Amino acid sequence: MKKRVTMKEIAERLNLSVNAVSLALNDRAGVSEETRRLVLNAAEEMGYLDQSTKYTAAYSNKNICILLEDRFFKDMQFYGRILLGLEEAAKKAGYDLFINSFEKNQEIPACVEQQKVSGLIVVGKIDEEYLKRLKSYSIPVLLLDHESVETPTDCVMTNNVAGAYKLTKYLLDKGYRKIGFFGDLSYTPSIRERFWGYQEAMQQYLKFPSFEEGIAYIRRYSALKSVEDAVIHQDASSLAEYYQSLEEKPEVLICSNDKMAILMCKALSQCGLKVPEDIGVVGFDDIELSNMVNPRITTMRVDKVLMGKKAMERLLKCMERPKEKVEKLVLDVQLIERDSVREFI
Structure with missing residues (x-):
């Protein structure tokens, strides 16, 4: 049988006291946010959370899942800048990101299935049935660069x-x-x-x-x-x-x-x-x-970075007030004149 991981082993790995590890896992005062994050991440890596699910909530409170279809990873000149905006806003608010991709089989990310994230942002197009499955986990969901026509979901769009x-x-x-x-x-x-x-x-x-x-x-x-x-x-x-x-x-x-x-x-x-x-x-x-x-x-x-930042800000509000009405935010665009057209008159 696989040996169970203990708080003592987590403490030894991080050179912390068992008490500090306990405070971090229970999301209590007495340790810094940096220490709390180190403990929670170590507990996840070592498999402690899987055997002690009572601490999963504390871990999920520091993590957000970003989900996008595989094909959009090939368009990092656009979506890469959006991810940068998401990361900047998440870091400012004290959250880590789990970036996941999905294919046509549309598997639910493990971090969502195991309730190890407190929010989810889907970047780009998503199938309606897949969206409904994601929302069934009762985790706040926001769509970025896509709007659902069937399932009311907060979204951030380009005009x-x-x-x-x-x-x-x-x-x-x-x-x-x-x-x-x-x-x-x-x-x-x-x-x-x-x-x-x-x-x-x-x-x-x-x-x-x-x-x-x-x-x-x-x-x-x-x-x-x-x-x-x-x-x-x-x-x-x-x-x-x-x-x-x-x-x-x-x-x-x-x-x-x-x-x-x-x-x-x-x-x-x-x-x-x-x-x-x-x-x-x-x-x-x-x-x-x-x-x-x-x-x-x-x-x-x-403004791709701004799209990411606004999406993260909106998701955080949804996490704080889950019963708030669904909102659609539309960001304007700006004409940039260069050399590929001429006066045709």
Whole structure:
């Protein structure tokens, strides 16, 4: 049989008294927060909490779970900055983060299942059924960069619709009229929201005879499925093929994000086109790379670190007041003008 871990062994490992270990495990006064954290972490690592679950609550009070789908780990230029904001805000409030990923099998993280965290933030898209399963553990949950349409859940979002509307209006003011959109509408709700903002601006400012004619006009210049795979695999040739297959060639392209815009510039070069001389390209998110490529990408800035901080602040409030009404926080975005579009008048 496996030998049981004792408080004395924890104390010896950390060079502390047994009394100090007991105070920390029972979440009582008499030890510093740093000592309490060291004791709780050691108790978890040594398996003490699993054999003495009465102390799990004290451990969970210092930990928060961050959960995101595996595919989003490949987009650290965006989600990495969000995680930085989450970490800064958590550290300031005295919490540690457990960062977990999930795949399509959607297993519940062990830290949630074993009640070893006091809050959970899901970053990016999540299936509704999986969200319901997570919430069944009665741990406060917040969605970051995603909103549930079925299960009332606090969330922090980017104002994608207004941002794409402003970006499209900016291009219209520059004289562009044949404006296309490149983005897989099935990939994330954020891409769909950006498409809706673009579509609304096109309908409002070009004043088509009917809504249906406006939709037909938009689709002649746009690619609305499959293109995200090309970005994931950095396949400029496939993106060039999507462009060549368009019913009509656009004067400028609104890309679903900056990674798409950067790869699109490479794809257009393969088609013998120069940006912005022959065609304009804009992105969304303002990742660092968008200001380092040639041409530098005109985009909408999402304050990713701020998103993380606001999400953590909101979750902490939910943890303090679990019966408070669900709240949706929407953060505005900012137009960043660079070199990838020109005056078209």
